[in-house]
Amino acid sequence: MQELPTRNRSALLCAGQRWANVAAVLAIGGFSAATIVGRHANGAERSWLVLDIVVGIVASGLILTLARRPVPGALALAVLAAVSPAATPASTSGTLTVAQRLPLRTAVLIAAAGTVGHLVQGLWRPIGNLPFLWFAVLDVAIHAAFLGWGQWTQARQQVLDSLRERAVRAETEQGRRVAEARSLERTRMAREMHDVLAHRLSLLATYAGALEYRPDSSPEKLAQAAGVIRVGVHQALDELREVINVLRDEDVYEGRPQPTFQDLEALVAESRQAGTTIAYDDRVDDSTTLPPATGRTAYRVVQEGLTNARKHAAGRPVRLTVAGQPGDGLRIELTNPAANGASVTPGSGTGLVGLTERVQLAGGSLDHGKRPDGGFRLEASLPWPS
Known part of the structure; x- marks a missing residue:
């Protein structure tokens, strides 16, 4: 399959991110709406309905800020959680997001802020017959669970990234070692054929010297020497061509038997x-x-x-x-x-x-x-x- 151009891939990634943001807002909005319906089902908190609706809408919108500014967004959601239970889904989502992306110290501070915000909410807007002590225990347990889950997810992602980086580095090193091995093999074979070529040329020089210094030799000996030189030149050209092929080709050249x-x-x-x-x-x-x-x-x-x-x-x-x-x-x-x-x-x-x-x-x-x-x-x- 042909790869998409870089511009098209970037456009697809941006479109996917936008749809993910829309889905997150809708999901948090749905949880906030369910929270509002549950708190106002008996009509005891009817006076807080408008506030809860406004807070739920604002909290759902603040979910979009967690991608670029997780700490300010999570703190704002913790403040809204102190005002209305409609911000609880968004606030806990902010705690989880910070725990997944930032160091433990920052994640602990954000989880503490969310816990305090919900404790304030439990003081002035308690849940039915649930004692405040049990509400506080559940509040701390939930935020601790989200903190641990987020940190575990972050550590797992770091391990996966490290393994992926090692795999890429190992593949790169393997490619480099293969290239070096090929280069050394080509150099070795080129040296072998250089020795053969030098030997061949020295033989040709010997025969040529005999023709030069013994022009009075018999025609048979002159013809024999000329024939040896002709054959030797062809062999030297073949061997020179093999050397050039070894130095030029990327694949390992098999060459002649050693x-x-x-x-x-x-x-x-x-x-x-x-x-x-x-x-x-x-x-x-x-x-x-x-x-x-x-x-x-x-x-x-x-x-x-x-x-x-x-x-x-x-x-x-x-x-x-x-x-x-x-x-x-x-x-x-x-x-x-x-x-x-x-x-x-x-x-x-x-x-x-x-x-x-x-x-x-x-x-x-x-x-x-x-x-x-x-x-x-x-x-x-x-x-x-x-």
Whole structure:
């Protein structure tokens, strides 16, 4: 259903409030009329008829003031109750209204004023054979009951408002947490694909460098390198498109399956195919028990190390050692000699910063830096519970 405009909703609320006020005036007027008829049924108070009618009409009209000015309206009704029993329904209604809307101290004072007004009424206009003592007891009991009822209603409404506010706040917080979770998930996946894209581009740079520095290669090798570059460019474009989709879409992007420790062999083979000489020493016992998150982090460590080796020490051999067992942790060490010349592709240095953060989040540690002979060493230690 389409929502009504704000102006129309306000008009409906105002109209509903007006009808509620009319209904309240008519109800109180009806009770006042019944009170007048009851007091004058035997004709003993005929001289007070005109006063009671006037007071009943005025008291019914004062009901409208309780919505905006409850305290003055209730005090005026208490004064009228001292003059005529026709104001009793309106006066007790004023006591109840104040008890429902204002603090206990103010409500007690208004209830006391109404009680005093009715006590004055009972002194000079007693009800038939009802003793004044019993009238006073009933007066106090009725006003105390209205006071307690109003305060209970107010407390219940406050509890409901508090619960409603908590529900709204919880819903808002839930929405914020969902948005933060989506943002973190997008950032994580964008970082994963950034690593893949950097690895892919470094491979392309290696093949392009081979074409540039070895133009005398055979046509078959040139065609093979050009084909690898063409396929790699298409893959890099697809991966870049995935990164953009992750950062743009509000919904969590599923993306491609994440790598595992078992994919290290394929990663090393891909780097070897690109011309990098890699001495791979695998000393891992029972890699199937390695936690998936640890295996994925290990894959990213090796991927970043091979990528940096191709960037900054192209053509130099790389030694990769991976060792570990359950309960002893997983250790990764990747070393390469110093570069012969300038880097094939420049680097910003943010890859190792992000890798350090990734390893620390996995509960491990990462150390990297130059060796005394000018080479580079990358070493990571990851937890592997028994």
